[in-house]
Amino acid sequence: MAVANNHPSTKTIAQRAKNELREYAILSLYLFICFGALILYKAAILGEEGISYLPSGLAAIKALILAKFIMLGHMIRLGDRRRSRIVYVIACKALSYLILLLVLSVVEEVIVGLVHGRTIAASLAEFGGDKLPQTLATSLIMLLILIPYLASREVNVALGEGRLWTLLFEHRPAQITESKGVKP
Numbered sequence: 001m002a003v004a005n006n007h008p009s010t011k012t013i014a015q016r017a018k019n020e021l022r023e024y025a026i027l028s029l030y031l032f033i034c035f036g037a038l039i040l041y042k043a044a045i046l047g048e049e050g051i052s053y054l055p056s057g058l059a060a061i062k063a064l065i066l067a068k069f070i071m072l073g074h075m076i077r078l079g080d081r082r083r084s085r086i087v088y089v090i091a092c093k094a095l096s097y098l099i100l101l102l103v104l105s106v107v108e109e110v111i112v113g114l115v116h117g118r119t120i121a122a123s124l125a126e127f128g129g130d131k132l133p134q135t136l137a138t139s140l141i142m143l144l145i146l147i148p149y150l151a152s153r154e155v156n157v158a159l160g161e162g163r164l165w166t167l168l169f170e171h172r173p174a175q176i177t178e179s180k181g182v183k184p
Contacts (some may be wrong), residue, residue, distance in 0.1 A: 031145070095135065
C-alpha cells in the first residue's frame, strides 16, 4: 500500500495537474485583483486630467500571462537552490521571479511586435527611452506583488504543506477569555 504524501513522485499525474490548475487559478485571481486595482488607480488619476482610460480585459490578460510565467518558474524550481533564513529565501526568489517576468515580458513584447509588423529592434526600443521610468515603476510594483505571494508559499512549506491554508481558512472556536480575567 502506497502512502500518499506531498512528494511529487507519489502523486498521480491527475492529482498534480489538478493542484497546478488550482494554483494557477488562485495566482491568476491574485494578480487580476492587483492589476485591476492598479488600472483603476491609473484611470482615476487620468480621469482627473480629463483623459478617459479604462482598458477592458487588460488586467485579466496580464494576470493570466504572468501567472503562467510564474508557474513556469515553479516548474524549473527557480530560486529553490538557496537554503537560508526564510526572509532571504523570499527576497532572493522575489528578485529571481522579477527577472524571469521581465525577460519573458520582453520576449512577449517582441513576439507581439513581430505579429504587428514591427522589427525586434523597434519592439526592444520601447523598453528604453520614454518608457524606461514606467518600466522601472512597473517592475517595482511587480516586486511588491510577488513578495506576499512568494512569502505565503515559503511559509506554507515551512509549516508543512497545506498547513498555512488550514490555519487561514479553518473555523476557529471562540476563544475563552474568562480564564484571563476578561469578561465577554
